[in-house]
Amino acid sequence: MKNKINVYLIEYAINAILRQKSKSFFIVFVFTLLTFLLTSVFFITNSIRYELDSTVDTLPQIIVQKIKAGRHYDIDVDAVDNILEIAGVSDAVARVWGYYYFANAGVNFSVVGIEQYENQYKNSFDKIASKFDLSEIDSKVSMVVGHGVKETMHDSYYKEYFNFIKPDGTLKRVNIAGVFEADTQLESNDVIVMSKDTIREIFDIDESKATDIVVKVANPEEIPMVVSKIKLIYPDTRIISSEDLKVSYQNIFDYKSGIFLALFIISLFTFFIIIYDKSSGLSSEEKREIGILKAIGWRVDDVLKEKFYESFIISFFAYTLGVGFSFAYVYIFQAPILQNIFVGYSQLKTSFELPFIFDLQTLFLVFFLSVPIYIAATIIPSWKVATLEADEVIR
Amino acid sequence: MIELKNITKTYELNKNDKVVALDNVNLTINEGELVVLKGASGSGKSTILSLIAALSKPTSGEVIVDNKKISKLPDNFASVYRRDNIGFIFQKYNLIPTLSVKENIILPLVPLNPPANEIVEKLDRVAKMFNISHKKDAIVRNLSGGEQQRVAIARANVNDPKILIADEPTANLDEKLSLNFIEILRELKALNKTIVIATHDPLFFDLDFVDREIQVHNGKIIL
Amino acid sequence: MSSDLLKKKNAFVELVGLPDLAISTEATYVRHRSVSDIFSIYKDDGTLREYFPSTYAISHSHTMNLHSTNLHAIKKNNEK
Numbered sequence A: 001m002k003n004k005i006n007v008y009l010i011e012y013a014i015n016a017i018l019r020q021k022s023k024s025f026f027i028v029f030v031f032t033l034l035t036f037l038l039t040s041v042f043f044i045t046n047s048i049r050y051e052l053d054s055t056v057d058t059l060p061q062i063i064v065q066k067i068k069a070g071r072h073y074d075i076d077v078d079a080v081d082n083i084l085e086i087a088g089v090s091d092a093v094a095r096v097w098g099y100y101y102f103a104n105a106g107v108n109f110s111v112v113g114i115e116q117y118e119n120q121y122k123n124s125f126d127k128i129a130s131k132f133d134l135s136e137i138d139s140k141v142s143m144v145v146g147h148g149v150k151e152t153m154h155d156s157y158y159k160e161y162f163n164f165i166k167p168d169g170t171l172k173r174v175n176i177a178g179v180f181e182a183d184t185q186l187e188s189n190d191v192i193v194m195s196k197d198t199i200r201e202i203f204d205i206d207e208s209k210a211t212d213i214v215v216k217v218a219n220p221e222e223i224p225m226v227v228s229k230i231k232l233i234y235p236d237t238r239i240i241s242s243e244d245l246k247v248s249y250q251n252i253f254d255y256k257s258g259i260f261l262a263l264f265i266i267s268l269f270t271f272f273i274i275i276y277d278k279s280s281g282l283s284s285e286e287k288r289e290i291g292i293l294k295a296i297g298w299r300v301d302d303v304l305k306e307k308f309y310e311s312f313i314i315s316f317f318a319y320t321l322g323v324g325f326s327f328a329y330v331y332i333f334q335a336p337i338l339q340n341i342f343v344g345y346s347q348l349k350t351s352f353e354l355p356f357i358f359d360l361q362t363l364f365l366v367f368f369l370s371v372p373i374y375i376a377a378t379i380i381p382s383w384k385v386a387t388l389e390a391d392e393v394i395r
Numbered sequence B: 001m002i003e004l005k006n007i008t009k010t011y012e013l014n015k016n017d018k019v020v021a022l023d024n025v026n027l028t029i030n031e032g033e034l035v036v037l038k039g040a041s042g043s044g045k046s047t048i049l050s051l052i053a054a055l056s057k058p059t060s061g062e063v064i065v066d067n068k069k070i071s072k073l074p075d076n077f078a079s080v081y082r083r084d085n086i087g088f089i090f091q092k093y094n095l096i097p098t099l100s101v102k103e104n105i106i107l108p109l110v111p112l113n114p115p116a117n118e119i120v121e122k123l124d125r126v127a128k129m130f131n132i133s134h135k136k137d138a139i140v141r142n143l144s145g146g147e148q149q150r151v152a153i154a155r156a157n158v159n160d161p162k163i164l165i166a167d168e169p170t171a172n173l174d175e176k177l178s179l180n181f182i183e184i185l186r187e188l189k190a191l192n193k194t195i196v197i198a199t200h201d202p203l204f205f206d207l208d209f210v211d212r213e214i215q216v217h218n219g220k221i222i223l
Numbered sequence C: 001m002s003s004d005l006l007k008k009k010n011a012f013v014e015l016v017g018l019p020d021l022a023i024s025t026e027a028t029y030v031r032h033r034s035v036s037d038i039f040s041i042y043k044d045d046g047t048l049r050e051y052f053p054s055t056y057a058i059s060h061s062h063t064m065n066l067h068s069t070n071l072h073a074i075k076k077n078n079e080k
């Protein structure tokens, strides 16, 4: 009989919850909201981090930037030759890329240069770009744009081509030869890919200069060694290795940054108001009820068991409800509003599918942040009352 | 069966002020006896009852029930003692107003986790006995005073305790219901229970089935 | 994410070679956060210019000023 679950006690606990309808409803509401917010935020950030991690291994192994006066500065293309001479380096390429502000729409584009359309690029364009016209690329000055770029240009009536404004104020007309497929938006939305020559012309970058240099190392083990050698030859550079990128991806959402803090504080605040309210003492009816139960022969642990069931049922119910809602909200409805907090209300709207990740760790974390605290907050004041002399309580 | 030995009970109101509720009380109640405690308000009757039920502990002295020192029991054992031995009918009934009649009556059984049929049996027995069967599913808050008292009596008897205690059982009842209670009392006495009643209601004086009347005055028993 | 889509995304990243996602394009230090320098967060304003709300949620890269970490790497390598 000792080990059997006491259904009457559970029944009593459920009854106790149902008896105080408005109070229980309020607690479930706040609790559900809290778990919903927390899990939604975790789900979204997990998805974004997953998105980042899924392409991190494709990124360049080493990126070399020149830093002058603390700022990123154009690097000499000659450096490529010196870097290529370092043992272990299998390839080094000077890149040209930049940030183009389209004042008409108030939008920034990321313009990336590639070597003239070589065959290898043609293959990859076939894979990732739609409405892609090869013949045009060969005959005219042209570019492949991200989905968001296309939309923005369309809104300004640029359908076939776009006029870039060069530093000297003259225009450079570039043909739109293709659009990156919409399902890669999260990576490609604001990107424009064109030949290096065209970029140099648009940004007025000299042939001898480049934005940065990417280096390939045959043996990944040797990356730190290569990094330090480059650093010795060019002390004025900043070198970002693939390891650094991974670190950077890992801490994209650090828990100190603004909205997180705000969210956390507000949620915790609400939560602790409830807890404060509970632990600052039971209502006289609640006290009396405990006194009565003791007077008719309930032991302290019977009372506490009942309170445990009561708080566990209500908090676990609310937790499950909150997690369920947030699953639906994030993965079925794609987290409207909340998603914008993470991808921004930029002029260039990115719409993307949050990849589904079942992350047990998040569920555990949110569980332990909420349910046990609530149970403790219920049991401790009850325990205080239950250990008083019954006579005092029901007098 | 019940023995109070040199019982003193004082309540500390604050550091300098205390009330002596009982002052060196000695009392013995035999098995099957029905005892009525009489006395003015504040004389200490309720205090005696709660000491017998181990709801509170004496400041000094001993309470012995069935050769056990009740006054020394740790809290959890006191609960078990109450559960197994005591049926207490409180002055304010002390029912849980938002629960149904049935739920209130079976409340003392809940921690025991008995089989379902046992609960039904015990419930039916006392509900019938105290004439509350027809209201089993009513919420206690909606019952009349007399009905609430019958629920309280039923709850006190659901465990079939050896000792029944009633504190001012007729204080909230009109005369007809009070007489009704006295009839119930007669039946309980016939079941050979030890019964202790605190009251200043004259209806209880000089009843044929009352074994003893004890006068309490200013925390002392007057013989 | 389907493996097909994953392949596409990786093909794109390989072509372009730029890290980070195309979100918050108005803030360079978010759009190109892993390759931004320490000044890019002050580029638009003398104080840290926030682009609410994404810059509240997404922190700038902690590898922004890599001078020190690189020097550390050199030291480590020389010790070897």
Ligand SMILES: Nc1ncnc2c1ncn2[C@@H]1O[C@H](COP(=O)(O)OP(=O)(O)OP(=O)(O)O)[C@@H](O)[C@H]1O
Pocket (backbone or CB within 6 Å): A392, A395, B011, B012, B013, B019, B020, B021, B039, B040, B041, B042, B043, B044, B045, B046, B047, B048
């Ligand atoms: N918890 C308490 N704190 C302080 N004083 C108390 C407490 N309980 C009882 N008293 C005091 O002890 C004395 C005896 O109280 P008790 O309740 O036993 O009297 P009673 O005879 O039952 O009176 P009544 O007929 O009014 O119920 C009273 O003076 C009362 O004020």
Ligand SMILES: [Mg+2]
Pocket (backbone or CB within 6 Å): B045, B046, B047, B167, B168
């Ligand atoms: Mg009294």
